[in-house]
Amino acid sequence: MFNNRHTIAHWLLALALLGLLLTGCGRRETEAPAAEPGNAVQAEPTADASATGGGDVPISAPAGPSNSQTGAGFVRGTVTDAAGRPLAGVLVIPESLDTPPRAVPEIAVMTDDQGRYEWGLDAGRYRLTFTMDGYTQAQHEVVVQGQPTVLDLQLASQ
């Protein structure tokens, strides 16, 4: 009798653990909205520490574990002026360089008050254009892979 009760207790414990595991899996999609762009706390590889406006620098992120969304990645960074102050309202426009071109979501992504931006894109090569009144337009090439790519840059005033 004791052995049977002992076995059932083990089963119930295993089921409880399974239930907890399933609970965690099920809640991933319904978590409260996450932090604002740029507030990510995970460490990210920096493909290029800093780029200066006006250049045309190919940048690629090192290979790494895939993003949770298959074939997708992020490009994010901070835009500052020549004095290092964050620039808000810079329009960041990606253009696919692949053949045939990858369709780009038609979102108007602008830097926030801290100069931060973030683009979610399918894996591929892109040219990012940074544009804002009073500053020299900058373009940079990036390769989006599974791992986030960080592209910070400065815009020179006109």
Next chain:
Amino acid sequence: MGLPEQRYLIEIKEETITMRTAHPQRRNRSIFALMSFLLVAAMFALGVSPSFAQANAEGAGDPNAITSSDGSKPAASNADVVEAGGTQYVASSRGSGAGSPMTVNDKEIAAARVPNQSAIETVIPPDGRFRIFGTTSYPYRAIAHITSSIGGCTGWLINRNTVVTAGHCLHNGRWATNVRVYPGRNGSSAPYGFCTARRLYSVVGWTVSRNRDYDYGAIKLNCTVGTRTGWFGFRWQSASLTGQPSYISGYPGDKPFGTQWRHNDRVRITQTRRLYYANDTFGGMSGSPVWNGNAGCNPCGIAIHAYGVDGTGFNGGTRITQAVFNNLVAWRNAP
């Protein structure tokens, strides 16, 4: 397992459940049944999240299975659906038109310093867009500028408190935050103020699979501004739409911030789940209505604009198929 070969006995507290069997096959079936019962009981007891239960209920393989920011699932509904010769539509409404104007604060205007420059990719030369100055006229007042943590987008009302837009405007690996919806916005003027989001909807095909065939969603508003702005109708048809007019109006990021621009063209390519057209668009116009009109449904959405030029050479959007239509109806009729 530690069970006897020919006979076993299971007793739970107070010996309320007793099960005996004399044969191994029956014993195994009994164990399986008991395990299944306990598993289901444990899931209920532990409160497994609605999204998980929903995914199972709808079939994890269904890309049009609904997901939402709060895990809720709207009930299927056919309210206001009109049958018309093998297709279906929901009719539009002009609303009262009564406004409650506000001026968007200086901080947001400061973030609007976008140069008037030639478009980079998705304006198919020549640029045929024209500005809508009368954004309080219908249907332009039923088109909204959307701002959020993801970026600037466009949406369109389909009832008093539901705005349709692209899935990528609402979910980009995580749900958007700080969502604001400005119907009929005209630069710094928001003639109907703005509404925030009570809930965001999309589908598994976008939020999990990131498949652009399923790139659509909706915002359930914290207001009923649609009673004043009116709303678009929408429809689906299985026959090709190629050659039909395609009108698009939205909020492109290469124009003065918060101004609405329209372009007229026609459907160039009809795919099972996408429509392609040569309407000039730009970043910020994702979620715009792609519409035309016919008897009973005018203006009538036929697609949700989503992407710039791809290998087809045209801009494209998510076609309103029957499955998309059903979800739009469910979302608009959700509380």
